[in-house]
Amino acid sequence: MTQDNPLPPTPDPTVPADDGRSTAALCHYFNVIWLVPLIIYLTRKDQSAIIKREGAESLNFSLTCLIAHTICAVTACFLVPVFISLALFVVQIVFGIIGGNKVKSGGTYVYPWRIEFIK
Numbered sequence: 001m002t003q004d005n006p007l008p009p010t011p012d013p014t015v016p017a018d019d020g021r022s023t024a025a026l027c028h029y030f031n032v033i034w035l036v037p038l039i040i041y042l043t044r045k046d047q048s049a050i051i052k053r054e055g056a057e058s059l060n061f062s063l064t065c066l067i068a069h070t071i072c073a074v075t076a077c078f079l080v081p082v083f084i085s086l087a088l089f090v091v092q093i094v095f096g097i098i099g100g101n102k103v104k105s106g107g108t109y110v111y112p113w114r115i116e117f118i119k
Helices: 021-029 035-044 049-074 080-104
Strands: none
Touching: 021 035, 021 049, 021 080, 035 049, 049 080
16 A cells, blocks of 8 residues: 655755756856857846856857957968867867856856956
8 A cells, every 4th residue: 555645845955946057057058159158148147146157257258269260260271270260169168068067066167268358
């Protein structure tokens, strides 16, 4: 015989509520598509300090990489910038995953190099 529990499950008090970390992590995960961090930053920055800080960090890195990709595209006739742009694309993905995972686990992430457009 099974016993029915009439009480609804209660949330575990040791698990903190999501304070915007998932949204902030999305900024890092999608930093290759610079519009995603921009949209998240513009629409959600007032909801949480974490979203504002991490969104700005991710957007700064995305815009810095966008400038570098543009320079590589303009000078692509020299062939070397093509390889630099491909390497930069891989770096964006790796740093985005590292940043997103760090933010989701409760920390903050600062990219090793970026131009600070948004403070």
